[in-house]
């Protein structure tokens with residue numbers, strides 16, 4: 001059972017004609033936003049953005065047609081929050097990949113109709129005995145989502161303990177593309193990356209990233225804009241970020257997608273993850289009482 005009461009949420013945080021809470025797929029509560037600039041859907045479990053469609057545009061975010069929605073399970077697609085580690089846990093093989101933030105309940109603490117026509121939603125992760133067993137450090141995690149002609153995501157970690165903490169994190173966003181074989185990613189040229197498909201070998205990027213097979217890379221020391229150039233949809237998605245030092249690029253391609261079982265037929269052709277992250281040696285150390293923002297803005301430009 002989820003811990004939400006939709007009536008209470010609507011009374012407290014609903015915004016007439018703009019923002020409502022309702023039961024979403026699999027019975028998971030979602031917040032839906034419709035304003036003049038865009039629409040969006042966010043599952044309260046995981047503070048997981050499932051959709052963002054700027055007015056007059058094709059959907060920007062990809063959600064698998066075979067995504068499974070269930071309490072405690074991660075959803076394939078959208079923008080999962082990876083925290084407080086990225087990838088497998090360093091020491092504990094039994095801990096979930098990419099941390100627990102994407103599979104636990106979050107609570108809404110703020111909604112706002114902004115003067116510029118955009119809408120904001122603030123969510124915070126609810127710690128429990130189960131999360132504390134995997135992450136004993138006293139800390140708070142909040143995600144602010146601003147839905148408008150652009151989408152802004154601000155993931156804030158506060159260290160409320162008396163010792164330093166080190167976190168790995170990512171907004172593991174699945175972008176929708178028409179055909180991955182016609183897509184390139186620009187902005188990563190000449191960077192060093194960890195090639196996870198080649199046993200973690202370190203390599204250097206030559207030119208734009210193109211896709212012709214499984215690709216799973218952590219680009220290091222990267223803080224500038226990334227552009228997803230989509231010839232099929234005749235658009236470019238720009239990812240502008242702050243407080244992120246790594247960018248992860250991932251497409252599982254055919255065989256891995258088949259093994260995963262929740263990407264849908266040919267799902268790999270229509271998605272691409274470009275994740276604003278702090279991973280590998282780019283993990284973030286936060287001193288006692290300190291905080292860290294992982295902030296990004298997505299915008300769409302015509303080609």
Ligand code: BG6
Pocket residue numbers: 074097098172196216217248250275
């Ligand atoms: C990417 C990783 O970020 O996430 C991949 O680099 C991984 O190695 C992928 O396969 C999906 O992870 P998950 O846990 O959502 O299946």
